[in-house]
Amino acid sequence: MGFFFLVFYLIPLIVAMWVFFDSQKHGYTFWQGLLWAIGVFFVLIVFLPLYFFSRRKRRKLAPAPQRPQTPSQGTPCFYCGQPNQGDPKTCPHCGQNLKIRQ
Numbered sequence: 462m463g464f465f466f467l468v469f470y471l472i473p474l475i476v477a478m479w480v481f482f483d484s485q486k487h488g489y490t491f492w493q494g495l496l497w498a499i500g501v502f503f504v505l506i507v508f509l510p511l512y513f514f515s516r517r518k519r520r521k522l523a524p525a526p527q528r529p530q531t532p533s534q535g536t537p538c539f540y541c542g543q544p545n546q547g548d549p550k551t552c553p554h555c556g557q558n559l560k561i562r563q
């Protein structure tokens with residue numbers, strides 16, 4: 462009896478909770494995560510592969526915005542606003558002297 466309880470109730474519950482929190486990490490809304498969790502809880506064998514498939518497709522469509530793309534470490538130009546690599550004396554975009562500031 463305990464074995465069946467474990468297999469048919471406890472494991473889907475744990476997996477459903479994991480799916481819910483995992484979906485939140487992957488940018489699903491609260492209700493989307495809840496629906497996935499409910500689906501996994503009741504029909505684990507169907508919804509768990511579906512969830513993984515959906516998650517993989519989602520990741521491919523929208524890459525996780527973990528790091529905003531900042532190719533240049535430098536600060537934007539004082540005059541024209543273009544980002545400058547490193548710490549140049551003059552702006553390569555507008556030619557203004559960057560070392561003279563008031």
Ligand SMILES: [Zn+2]
Pocket residue numbers: 538539540541542543552553554555556557
């Ligand atoms: Zn400039």
